[in-house]
Amino acid sequence: MNPNKALWEKGDFTRIAATMRESGEGLVDRIGVTEGLKVLDLGCGDGTTAVPAARLGAEVLGVDIARNLVEAGNRRAKEAGLTNLTIQEGDATDLGELADDRFDLVVSIFGAMFAPRPFDVAREMVRVTRPGGRIVMGNWIPGDPTLVAQILKISSAYAPPPPEGFVSPMTWGVTDHVVERFAAAGVPEAKVSCAPDTFVFNTPVSPKEFLGLFRTYYGPTMNAFEAAEADGRADALLVELEELFEAQNQSTDGTRTSIPATFLRVTVDLPR
Numbered sequence: 001m002n003p004n005k006a007l008w009e010k011g012d013f014t015r016i017a018a019t020m021r022e023s024g025e026g027l028v029d030r031i032g033v034t035e036g037l038k039v040l041d042l043g044c045g046d047g048t049t050a051v052p053a054a055r056l057g058a059e060v061l062g063v064d065i066a067r068n069l070v071e072a073g074n075r076r077a078k079e080a081g082l083t084n085l086t087i088q089e090g091d092a093t094d095l096g097e098l099a100d101d102r103f104d105l106v107v108s109i110f111g112a113m114f115a116p117r118p119f120d121v122a123r124e125m126v127r128v129t130r131p132g133g134r135i136v137m138g139n140w141i142p143g144d145p146t147l148v149a150q151i152l153k154i155s156s157a158y159a160p161p162p163p164e165g166f167v168s169p170m171t172w173g174v175t176d177h178v179v180e181r182f183a184a185a186g187v188p189e190a191k192v193s194c195a196p197d198t199f200v201f202n203t204p205v206s207p208k209e210f211l212g213l214f215r216t217y218y219g220p221t222m223n224a225f226e227a228a229e230a231d232g233r234a235d236a237l238l239v240e241l242e243e244l245f246e247a248q249n250q251s252t253d254g255t256r257t258s259i260p261a262t263f264l265r266v267t268v269d270l271p272r
């Protein structure tokens with residue numbers, strides 16, 4: 001099976017996404033989603049940004065590689081009575097059946113960054129966006145001291161080395177790489193802007209329990225624990241992650257966790 005698909009179908013990202021809803025809504029409010037806008041949410045998961053975009057009246061198509069998340073997203077859309085949101089299975093590296101210039105806005109929040117072959121991803125996002133349209137990406141930043149960049153950094157130190165030729169998803173958090181990838185897709189550098197932004201993970205459980213959700217349901221952390229268990233280092237990994245979650249938590253209520261995490265917000269304004 002495609003390892004990229006297997007990674008995201010392995011766990012249940014809905015359990016993490018449930019802690020990201022407020023920031024998802026906040027982001028959608030800031031990026032100019034309006035009634036009737038044709039929006040593609042790429043790597044949409046169960047709809048953290050697709051659902052609020054549809055609530056604002058946009059015509060939203062969500063695409064995600066993980067079958068379980070597609071099903072979960074469509075369930076959420078149905079429960080919310082959103083007939084203007086459909087989620088289907090697809091791969092950001094090849095959006096084959098989606099027509100050129102189909103969307104006014106392509107959004108990908110911590111989604112397309114996880115696909116392999118980033119130059120193909122940039123080309124596909126540009127292809128399906130109409131001239132004068134916009135692409136907005138949210139990408140975690142390598143070396144950033146906040147939660148997700150650190151989880152991925154710590155986890156990678158316990159996981160087996162990646163296969164040869166592997167391009168780290170975190171490179172999408174580096175402006176020079178972003179500019180290079182969109183330039184190869186025909187977008188001038190002046191049309192690409194990158195700025196730091198923040199997502200807050202909010203959940204009514206302690207930091208330790210929140211880490212438990214990552215260990216049980218978040219593919220990259222599940223893989224790291226499996227590898228660490230195989231070579232007797234699972235306790236060390238747990239201690240490192242517990243320290244991280246405790247240190248990042250800003251809630252003073254011991255039964256809650258609130259952790260802000262910095263990401264790179266990429267905005268690409270396509271020439272007309």
Ligand SMILES: C[S@@+](CC[C@H](N)C(=O)[O-])C[C@H]1O[C@@H](n2cnc3c(N)ncnc32)[C@H](O)[C@@H]1O
Nearest residue numbers: 008043044045048064065066091092111114115
């Ligand atoms: C960290 S989750 C983010 C989900 C959602 N955007 C959110 O903010 O809740 C990453 C998502 O990207 C999806 N994904 C990973 N690789 C993909 C690919 N090649 N094509 C489409 N989706 C992909 C995963 O299945 C997963 O839903």
